[in-house]
Amino acid sequence: MNPLPILMKNSIVLLFCTALAFNSYAQSNKKMITAVNGNKTSSTTLDAKIDSILRAVNMPGLSIAIVNDSEIVYHNTFGVINTETKKPVTKRTLFEGASLSKPIFAYFVMRMVEKGILDLDKPLHEYLPHSGIAETSKEEYKLITARMVLSHQTGFPNHAEGSDIKLAFTPGTDFMYSGEAFQYLAIVIGELNDIGYKSDLNALFQKEVTRPLRMSHSTFVWDDYLAEHKSFGHNKDGKPTQKHPSQGGWWNGKTFNAFSSLHSEAKEYAQFLVALLQQEGLKNETFSEMFKEHTHFKDDNPLKKQIGQTGWGLGMAQKPTKYGTMHMHTGNNHDFQSYMMILPKKEFGIVFFTNSNKALPFIQGFNTVIENIF
Known part of the structure; x- marks a missing residue:
């Protein structure tokens, strides 16, 4: 596992540009995606463009969601869970979140802090x-x-x-x-909590986080729903690699790996983004602590030099923009990759999961689409 704050340095910049382009609204019961400059495209057009990018970069599958005005306004899935069987990704398909585990674990930690534990x-x-x-x-x-x-x-x-x-x-x-x-x-x-760090810790996490945030199937440990709905990962050649913990080698399915074993999909994880933007589940002062800069990068920090990030809050990296501070994280388990970001001042967020190492070419293509459309 390599959870990607550096390996996707160019992708972060590009997806940041992509993310800033979005601002969604409903008009005559038809969803439209609106760029900051006012240009618009329909969600159906966006669907078609994303599908064409997946084909162009040979990405097996994708789950993606967009949050605007602190509400989920776009969610769709594309591609297949296994390039050999061609079984399609659905809105129930779960992915390895890799290091997207860390921001939601930080939220869980702050729940423990508020409870005095x-x-x-x-x-x-x-x-x-x-x-x-x-x-x-x-x-x-x-x-x-x-x-x-x-x-x-x-x-x-x-x-x-x-x-x-x-x-x-x-x-x-x-x-x-x-x-x-x-x-x-x-x-x-x-x-x-006298519960260890396996299924009982996951049960506490679900009680404190996923159930209140309506993330019904997100989990840090293996369960029956995950066994039925998890996607296969894929290697750089597009070949399926693993689905079950016994096939992967890095995780036994039983331990709560706070840094990497979250399994989820875009709509469920977007509920967490909504909670961050609406400041749900924690006190306002707790969110202030999470969003505050706690680590300020030195000038020679690679993340600062290559991406423009300036520091880290509690659980997420930070990057200043003209739209306010962006809070973000990436995930990389090699045969699964993921990305999330929010702009609190714009009440905006985006998250995606993919069952491959094709996140960078996808983002490059996605950015080109935005430039062409908007």
Whole structure:
């Protein structure tokens, strides 16, 4: 797994341009998509254009949704779940969300903070010592808090892969993207609730997040619905790779992997975007904490130099625009890729999931379509 803050650097820029083009409304019961400059196209035309891009870039399948005025105004699916069987993607098809797991996990963490179960600034080792810290980092790691985890300031590597963890810097002083730190926090939350970090933690997540937000089938662990409706992933040659955890190798289906094991689809995940935009499920001051910049990138940070991102909030990257701050995340499990973003000042959001590594050429084509239409 490589959850993509850097590998899709060009795609982020292009999709950002795409996303800013959208503003939807209904007229005479016909959905229209309106660009910022006022030009319009129908949702049926957009459907046809997206379908043509999928064919041009050989993308197997796609689920995509657009939020405008803090409501879902567009949702459609395209392509197939398996290029060999040709079974079509439907609106029930689920995808690996990869690192789109992180923003919604951050929302779950903030639910725990509001309930008084977790203190955002209490060192995590006071809740549960980490057993895999290298000897040279055993004192400094004690500085790590949940706030540092959610804003990637721990100094943990992205993935330790069984090795002892040596911190790259003193926690709280720099930025290093880390799924490993997210999993430590998930285990702490499981410990605080006396439920571990498998199906019981997923059940708590669903109680606190997905059920209230009407995300009926989104899950971090394997279940019967997922077994029936999950898409196959596809490799760079367009060949199906895996569907069941026993075929994938990176996840056993039983553990709540806070950094990568969310399975969802565009409409359900768009309900989460709506919650962020409408500030649903958390206090206003909690959302302010999530959207505030907690990590400010140095000038030599690759994300700042190549994409224009300037920092990280609690769970999402941030990029300044003339339409306000964009909060965003990407996901990359190689044979599944995904993307989400919101512009709170515009009450706008977009999310897509694909069962391939074709996100970048799709975004490039999508951006061309927007330029041609709008």
